[in-house]
Amino acid sequence: MKKFFTVLGGMGSLATESYVHLLNERTPTEKDQDYLDYILVNHSTVPDRTAHILDHSKPSFLPPLVEDIKQQSLLKPEFMVLICNTAHYYYKELQAATDIPLIHMPHMAISVMKKKYPKAKRIGLIATKGTIADHIYENEIKDAGFEYSLGDQAVQDQVESLIYDDIKIKGKVDANKYYDILQTMHDKFDCDVIVLGCTELSLAQEKAPDHPYNVIDGQGIIVDKSIEFAKKIRRGEKIDFTKIY
Template sequence: MDISALNHTCHEGRFLGVLGGMGPMAGASFMARLVALSNADCDQQHLPAILWSDPRIPGRSKGYAKLGPDPLPWMMHGVNRLVSMGAGAIAIPCNTAHLWYEQISAAVQVPVLHIVQAVIDDLRRQGIHQGCVGLMGTSATLRLGLYQRALEKNGYRWMMPTETEIADYCSASITLVGANRIAEALKPAAECVSILKSRGADVVVLGCTELPLALPHPIRPGLGIPIVDSIDALALAAMDWY
């Protein structure tokens, strides 16, 4: 077996580095959507990827608020390992982690896909070029304006749930997904979609990668409003990169 020739062959191809584990089901689901959303009709046409799934990365919301350990060194460690393995780009299927996007992308030589840009690209892909975007996500993501600034810059209006609604619906659903109680996570997430719709949102962004797990694809047409899923949007951005 000519290993040197093989190494050459393997390194020729580009592959995506995925910093996962935040949570681990979101990372696994991202990998699955990368497959499901592609047009490949056999294994060999799919995008090669390495998932670094490190669920030990400390919680992002608490870390950003300095109420828990800092996740940034853990995230940098994973990203550095992926880059050292030769990843040609990095995807991070966790919205809240993007609060550290500038630090992470400045520290590595390869492009780091931005989940918010991926969502905006997906809004356009779905034919939504203006109007009011209803936001769902963690309290940290929403409070710190991760999506709001980018949406305004791209000509969208936005609305978000109240602090109480974020706690009762978004965070409740996210916590249930993290605790492997995915079936129970549906009700609070769907309730939040319905509130945003009743207040005039034209589309709802699932701006936390746990939320697409709470609201599985088959039930979405029944919600009566377009949904942009940050896992799917990031997977599509990765395929565009590839």
């Protein structure tokens, strides 16, 4: 297979399944051959990202992801996407392990947000404790020139419950809990736009999109960009991956 891309997933598997579902659903097709060519690496045994970020004595997720990237690089994909926001904690180290472009999902998400909501005053960020602790999205939002809010401990507890108790453990999305989180960030913390800084939250958005709030879904955005890049590559167009953000 030539002119394909690699999806580094499995963190978690339901979020990765959501990415693949949206990828296939949003790709314009009339026949089998219109779908995109890609390899999915569903590496579900990668150590917990948040646990390591909060306590470096816990197993690191960097070595297995570097191994995945090196293995895939031998196959020469055109680009790679990493379907886990929290894993971008080691983005520089992961990109340094290959010459293949690795799309930076948080940077891409905030780049799109800045264009879509240029007049937003305050951005809400909901994510795992690991993503909050590593400041990836926080720094991206500040660098884009926006004020931001992380909510409070009550919001964080709800977010963690939705991600871990409902999605990762039960395999279900609690739509009412998701809506409550968005409403609180909007009403109590005056957030014009809410960034979904976890792919499990992206799954919640896919399964429960019927709400009035402005959200930036990093996984949904990387789906659209994957399609855009893959279609250009199939047509033989050259992409300068240093200028995609």
